[in-house]
Amino acid sequence: MSRTDGLGDAPELPGWTHVYSGKVRDLYVPAGAGDNAGDNAGRVLVVASDRISAYDHVLASTIPDKGRILTQLSLWWFDQLAEIPNHVISAREGIPEAVAGRAMICQRLDMFPVECIARGYLTGSGLAEYEVSRTVCGLPLPDGLVDGSRIEPAVFTPSAKAEQGEHDENITYEAVVDTVGPDTAGQLRSLTLQIYTRAEAVARERGIILADTKVEFGADPATGTVTLGDEVLTPDSSRFWDAALYSPGKAQPSFDKQYVRDWLTSPASGWVRHSDTPPPALPADVVDRTRERYVESYERLTGEKFV
Template identity: 45%
Template sequence: MANTISQTQIPNMAVSHGKVRDIYDLGDQLLIVASDRISAFDVIMTSPIPYKGIVLTQISLFWFDFLADTVENHLISPNVADFPVAFRPYADQLTGRSMLVKKTKVLPVECVIRGYLAGSGWKDYQATGSVCGVKLPPGLKQCQKLPELIFTPATKAEIGAHDENISFDTCVDMIGTEAANYVRDKSTEIFTKASAHAESRGIILSDTKFEWGITDDKIILIDEILTPDSSRFWPADKYEPGRDQESFDKQFVRNYLEEINFDKSGPGIELPPDIIEKTSAKYIEGYERITGKTFEL
């Protein structure tokens, strides 16, 4: 199994750590490095997943290119040779898993687009007949395709906390009418385009979340995009409404933790080798199915 990067070690450079990413603030730019850390139920496990950070970065790069004529994004370069001089000696930690990007003023909402009734949306529907205040027809099944795409924004939570679904009116209160309309409409547009591509590859894009930031008075797409960590991708040939679906993500980890009655409020744990291996393989399969390329180990 490959060497993994749980955390980057770049001497004399200040870094902040998210659940998965190490972020270096370079003034008007950021260097974002996707580690091999994995979180489940908002808890970071102690076992890294081989290749995960590279897979996430390469999928984001695929989508940024695919959507380049639809939406502006924050990418400057994924090439270590283009990074500031201080980072170049550490290509062994950075190659394939890092992006130099524009620093933006981040909008404080996660822009979630749902095409199917899954996850917290399904739980919300069971309890209220709605998802984030959007009324839906009665009698829908778990993971059923929705009559139309719905935009369900959420607040951005700190590490260890859960994002909180909010109404569109609350989104307007937080970022203003013009920005809220723009991110809703643009998120819907790029979801529709990405979903059509995924469908052509035998994959259902159930839902995803986008993040947006402001730079030079423009709202642009930031962070990761349409990865197995930010989205639900299901193999179309195994899709069946009325149950949970197979997916190209951390499903094996979640299932294992449920089986052992993992304490979701406690610290992360070491994962068994077979769970690590299966999860790594599933991420790689997701990359290959989405992009049509062979993942180079």
């Protein structure tokens, strides 16, 4: 049964029809509205739940207020990146009360099947590739880099979108060109690095290192304009590190869901990552400490108290 609290299953919302659920977000279109539905044509309601995913699994546990934090932080970043077209139409007017604070009415886009990733520091899957070939997504990097090393200038390291439950696959820039064409590929790379460069400077002023981030773009059906969609620069789509604790050569303390990943792969969870068994529910203390990290990332970046 669908819930109406926005925390787990997609809630039933008057005036909207649920059409899709991702790992975290639920999408709705106006009820009974077709493509020629006047002011409602081409609009979609994007609701951020409190679900959390790790290692391509949606966990049974939720993180209280996570959806609100993701939405409010994305809106703050959209304001900081006002020079880049984005899909937000409204975050207040027309939002159903049941999902207030965690939803946006957005322009529907023709999304490009590419995860646009900018890396300014070497870690994660990029580090794993580098240790084998001294490359990331086919881009050669200098010798001698370690976990957490800064990459200057930042690099565009795209991946191909995978079906839910499957791993996104790192791809080369040439593969992006083959997928969307050279002009669009150039825009995706340029805009992704522009977003990262701007956000990295903003975060650094607040004592936070933006190690890498994933953004998604689509084409406005009416104009063809490449437009920033989905979320932007949240702890779900980015690695945020505490600059005061930064020390290359090891894993960095983070403000994202790495705390959940670390617990899942620890002996305490009893879970075998590459087995067919779904991950266990998170203990209350892991839920609480994960929520604290999300709240802290919001408050340190925006300078505002999360309520």
